[in-house]
């Protein structure tokens with residue numbers, strides 16, 4: 345292991361590391377714009393300069409390999425002067441419209457301006473203007489004046505999503521980021537990652553545009569339920585202390601945006617666009633009234649009906665939700681033992697136009713926890729289920745069941761979170777909470793178990809499935 349010295353302190357670096365990597369890994373901060381740990385080195389922003397002791401010039405640390413005995417300074421007078429000049433250069437034509445920029449509060453350019461420059465522009469020339477609100481794709485807006493041409497987004501589409509959808513046209517102060525004209529970025533299922541990795545506010549999410557200042561939001565750790573990969577995500581929503589009392593109070597309980605949680609999940613630092621669109625899945629009209637044969641009743645009456653149906657059934661079966669959590673599966677098992685013949689259900693299937701599976705993150709199974717259900721019940725998702733000929737009761741938990749496929753004449757108990765015509769067709773209907781309203785764990789297709797936390801309270805009238813199973817636990821089943 346090469347030993348280097350950073351600001352006089354000995355540091356054990358890894359062989360093959362750059363000075364930037366060795367410094368960051370050992371608690372020495374060096375600023376960077378264009379470097380990204382998951383992308384190739386471009387070396388174009390020049391903000392990461394350091395000085396090797398004894399040399400009268402600076403060099404970029406993101407492309408400087410460590411060598412044994414190397415002595416570098418990250419904060420010499422020369423380094424400070426060069427960083428300041430670089431910041432002046434990078435912001436030469438910047439519009440400084442931070443007051444209306446969605447990146448404000450998370451912008452590296454803002455942070456570095458205060459840390460390494462702090463002075464007004466020394467230029468007396470008028471700023472070169474460029475296109476604002478350029479439609480880069482159906483999902484992304486580009487502000488060319490804010491772009492510092494770091495090329496992170498270009499490299500992402502070449503090296504990670506492999507769409508090669510972005511490039512930089514023209515030269516000098518006429519350089520512009522542009523998408524290829526055949527709509528490839530629209531078809532790139534991972535395109536929105538460029539919004540996260542853009543170090544400035546040049547790439548803007550249309551769905552998040554001007555929705556909230558980020559300091560009014562907080563992230564809750566969660567797991568994307570969009571497929572069996574189970575990417576680790578942060579669900580961003582309004583902080584309780586910044587609750588809106590006027591305007592649209594619904595914003596207090598809605599998802600503002602979804603971002604990848606970082607490199608620690610099974611997805612690395614990336615997620616697909618479906619994972620960003622969880623509001624479309626979760627924010628559908630909700631069912632809140634328990635029903636018996638389509639008529640709203642109190643929860644206690646609905647549960648009494650379920651108890652009678654289970655007690656009278658001779659061959660009960662259950663379609664267990666592939667969106668249930670490990671805790672809910674355990675509660676089901678503890679409550680009912682072997683009472684039900686269990687089938688695991690795919691609540692969601694690929695939608696028209698959706699990427700079914702690729703060689704990267706997206707999995708064909710559009711449910712987060714079929715692996716967790718298999719671990720508890722010993723069966724995978726069989727579709728359509730092989731019904732026992734005498735099945736006389738089916739407990740259907742979650743979406744994705746066509747009632748016409750259920751055994752003829754069987755009574756149906758239905759647990760669902762959303763408004764659906766089937767709710768009123770069940771003998772007993774019980775409205776349940778969704779994953780953003782409770783905590784739990786999912787097991788992904790590789791066996792990785794990850795937790796998710798609640799972001800919001802469940803609507804009045806909805807119950808946690810786990811609580812329902814526990815309250816039905818004492819039901820005796822008729823012996824066949």
Ligand code: SF4
Pocket residue numbers: 490491492493494495496497498521541542543544546547
């Ligand atoms: S849009 Fe952002 S990520 Fe892309 S080149 Fe410009 S500054 Fe870099």
Ligand code: SF4
Pocket residue numbers: 568569570571572573574575611615616617618619620705706707
């Ligand atoms: S790959 Fe699957 S789990 Fe990951 S963000 Fe996309 S839909 Fe969600």
Ligand code: FES
Pocket residue numbers: 375376377378379386387388389390391392393404405406407
């Ligand atoms: S981070 Fe090193 S040149 Fe940009």
